[in-house]
Amino acid sequence: MSPTTPPQAAADPRMADIPTVKSGFEQHRYICNDRIATTVYLAHHLQKPVLVEGPPGVGKTELALATARLLELPLVRLQCYEGLDESKALYEWKYGKQLLYTQMLREKLSEILDGAKDLKAGMARLHDFADVFFSEEFLEARPLLQALKEPTGAVLLIDEVDKSDYEFEAYLLEILSAYQITIPEIGTIRAGVPPIVFLTSNNTRELGDALKRRCLHLYIPFPDAKIESRIVEAQVPGLSESLRKQLVAFVHALREADLKKLPAISETVDWARTLVLLNATELDADLVRSTLNVLLKFQEDAETVDPELHALTRAAKQAV
Template sequence: MTESGFFASVDDVVDRLAARGYLASAAVATTVFLADRLGRPLLVEGPAGVGKTELARAVSAATGSRLVRLQCYEGVDEARALYEWNHAKQLLRITAGRDEGWEAARADIFTEEFLLARPLLTAITGDEPTVLLVDEVDKADVEVEGLLLEVLGDFQVTVPELGTIVAKRKPFTVLTSNATRDLSDALRRRCLFLHIDFPDAELEQRIVRTKVPGVDEALAASLVRVVGALRAMELRKAPSVAETVDWARTLLALGADTLDDDVVRQSLGVIVKHQDDATRVRDRLNLSEAGR
């Protein structure tokens, strides 16, 4: 099994991710470097929209690696995460070889030719550099964590009919979680841990100006300041960094060069996604719904 060895140093992480539009803090860059150097999976937790998934995409782009993504959800199982047998193809083979007898057919149908690789198996069977993203692992059932342990611990998958398939090249692995439920200690032990929170105002302004070059410095500072105030209101859904960027793009589309009450009122739906949140924001900022 070969290692990934993508990055030469922490500064190399910062520079190469920045070249792909991802501005990494020192803590993020250091943890990414260590995960790469030590060959350990990286568990990234934090609120929605702070760049957890985007980090995996940026590493993939910065290193020229293919991105293999397992999107977790309630009900995802072994057949969707690891592998399943191509039963239709197996049946055709059995039917075509019925004269050969069951034992001959059985030896044939349980081979890799009839195996349908899902994301986890796909990630460890390729020869090329790979970033494996296990996205929103906290949304999957607890039983799915058991499927992950062998892959994350030894980068291998055991298929009872075939044996153990070991990774040809160890993927750089990122698991993301919004912390909607506690993950098992066994899963956490296999990973390096990184918590990403909302960035400070200075970093968020840099992100906005990187993603939306047409926004001037004063306007970027204003919208980041307002977003920070909204996050402090304990809304049902606090505005994410992605929504800050969307808001900046919205202001450009509206031709706004200042963040006055009218502009905030007109574009509030870009950053606030629940009616009760919108009402709370209007009340706090003294904005009438119809305008003044």
């Protein structure tokens, strides 16, 4: 095995084939299409990270959460932001513990140097203690290193990687290609069981080619009405079939409008829960107007839609 070849993951019956992956997700209330199930299947067997792109709120983060539930693995999440560096993402030294260790050495300095015949011999003894000073015992693992050190594997979610800097992408390359981290003072730490890695992006900036080359690519668009109806049914079982179809038809019509922020799947689900809470049986313009703030998060979008509410509601009811 070459130094850059990750160890092989054990076969998992939950990843036996693509239909098994898809049905497993459905059991955990994550409704997906064949393309998503295929990508996760390949990521597991090829040990390749997955770069998941698409509009906000289409289930990119939820895919990682569902995979962790499906495989019963710990989820390690790193939320990216501008200025994120290795001390927050990879590792840092336990400076307080190192300071305490330094004080202990100072107190025992005479004992350590006792019997040293010359300066060279004394320095050699101190050097032995310096090696301990920069060891894993004094290392504080951050999310990326935590995921590599999980003994049975993990799902590593690097969320909104497009919000990080180009310099941070460089820190990721070694992990994404070989599932290892090189720490200058210690050496290379490799994963015993490679994690399943998901990187999500909302396309706020272009990601580097080096990062993309290391990943499988998955684009998740807004789902069609059939898939979204199944998602709502899985997440909000208390909603009637008729109202669920009206709700989905209305949301899909909103996504055709010229809005600042289109309603996401998560907001469709929230609206469904709202309608259940209000004991609604069908959509009407007044009900929609009073709950529109669940779907639309900008006042200008609400003002854009308001004159069309009666027509949109009528069309949604006719779509059933």
